[in-house]
Amino acid sequence: MNQVLQIVQDATLTYHQKVLALARLAEANDHESLPVNDAYVKAKEMGIICDLNEGNTPYRPRYIIPDYRILMQKGCAMLELEAPKDLWEATAALLMMYHHVPSITSFPVFLGNFDELLEPFVLKVSKEEAKKCLRLFLAHIDKTLTDSFVHADLGPKASVTGELILELTEEMNLAMPNLSLKYDPEITPDDFAEKAVSCMLKTSKPSFANHQMFVKEWGEDYAIASCYNGLKIAGGGFTLHRLRLATMAKQAESVEDFFARVLPNYTDLLLNGMEDRIRFIVEQSKWFETDFLAREGFVKMENFTGMFGLVGLAEAVNTLLKIEDPAKGFGYNSEADQLGVRIMEALNDQVNGFKSKYCACTEHHYGLHAQVGIDSDGMDNSPGARIPIGYEPALHQQLNHSTLYHKYFVTGCGDVFKFDQTWFNSTQALLDIIRGAMAKGYRYFSGYNADADVVRVTGYLVKRSEIEKLDANQTSLNNATVFGKGARDGGHALDRRIHDQSSR
């Protein structure tokens, strides 16, 4: 059937989702804007490198991280907004701006540090009024920014706003927005962190971001956006491409061949492919000259970077070592784990040896990213550096294993854990685990209770009840529900190990 008609008639797509699908189709017809490299095209066809369907004519950076503090302090000329004077004006101004923040999905991937932006206004009204206003604010986000990659941050300090957002998150049980707590045991009080743990068990959010680690790499002005992407505020990510390491490893004749030929070759292709795209976005797309976000200083071009992603480290290692049983490979055997470290070291060296014309905020280098996988990855390439689902070892072993790799991924890396009911009675215990993991270099911790409706698929959140709507051939407002369905069916992403009271 003709592809346009197919989209138009698709019963599982909302109107807005159809418009986006048609736009992607139009872009696919442009074969001239970006330079075409035959080796790159071939590697893409072989499934070794992947541009995450970023399109042939990028007309905005992939991830945009506006500095909403400017909106709070000065207002916005384009939107004819003055600096807000109270909580109602502040939340309304934010909602108006969110509507105009583009991204790869056309929804804003970053909504700001809610508590920092809103606390001065929240403190001026009664708790009841603040809660009423924030309830509407969150409901508005859930119903209009219908995409799970829409992400807001809290912390590291405790605040009235933060407490109210946690309370409302539990009461409302919504999939959007995704939420991170910037957690620093030296700044974040235990009782606030424990509330966040209990909220996370019930609603799969917030996740815990290792604040000390991110500050060391990015400075105080960093954001956690989309799934768990570390980026600079007033900046963002130009592009995210990825190596599918498991598929790549099959090209190697030996471990040494992998390091001498295969890995450097494809890494080079990807680096140059990313650079071509970034140059197009900066030099040809006109986005930075024309969009009010850039013109009014909500973002600055020099604060954007490139994100070099990868998936399938586990399977690549097992393939190279000819290990067939995953229970004896990556995560279970030190030779495999050390080979994983060697791959990360080699990648880290090559990626940091490449100089981009742009990306000034990261010294003209791209940042490594442990990509969470896409629905079409199936079981062949596990997300980032994760141990495959279904083969998770005991919790402490999994955490210790992860800390070998998290340090490399400055633009994001994390894992998801599923807990049984007993942890509701011992949020202290879960906080001990998170704190201990971070002290060892764990970057980003997500968890949820096995019975929750809102669940974290690989990095983003969906409602199981919404996936069931798609199963029944009905529409789901959330654009990401369809990815959740794909990841459930193809990647068994909802079947991860459940950790019980005495997690063995």
Add this chain to the structure above:
Amino acid sequence: MLWTVASMTKAPVNRLIPFSNVDGPGNRFALFLQGCPFSCLFCHNPETIHLCVHCGACVKTCPVGALSRVDEKVIWNREKCVNCDTCIKVCPHLSSPKIRMMSPQEVLSEFEPVASYVRGISVSGGECMLYPQFLSELFALIKAKGKTCLIDSNGFTAFENYPELMSLADGVMLDVKAVDDDFHKKICGVENKTVLHNFSWLLKNQKLEEVRTILYPNYEEENLRTVDFISKRVKNVRYKLLRYRPFGVRSQGIELLGNQTYSLEDAQKLVDLAKSNGASQVVCI
């Protein structure tokens, strides 16, 4: 008596759990030692009560050949074992062949990889106070890592006789299963004099981390007496009321206490009583 064979430096380990969220505050490393001087009818882990007498009855029942006899001793192969617990079910001596003799150093080497995730160690059983020397040596090692040490005990041994151990231990989680001595003898097989003495001594010396009482179906009078007695004294110490559950209980226990869980409504009455008596941290599970 079997449990007096405790070695000075090694202890029989029934089980070791790297992360536990139910053995004291926060996340803890839990160690279960084998052997107990009580034989409570409602015990959920009756296989921890006695040391193995190497009778051999379990050997042939293992489906994967993880048990064998060597020189009159039953040997357990940890690598082969699939933890089906058949051996435990058939053992006529309330024991288990899956016991490791471990030194404090060996326990420490299992503790170290998880040290940063836990507040400390909780040692339970069986009854861990059968091995006070082992505990002292182990706690010295754990304290040197800056972590806390808790004892989980039925209170059969007088803590005041072990000043060195008590100076290392951060606290004791004490079971007070009944204040009525006759009833205590009936359900636990031994008298409770030392238990009650320990309760006051630990309280006075600020080493009482938590007190636990089981609520028994059909014994309201006894439940009331115990909860009343403890709650009038514990103040800010956590007091846990554990509703009897038939899960894992052996047949003699089921005969006496039945096959039902102690009801939440009845438990709530006792929680209210405890609170009105001044106990500030009452938890009911």
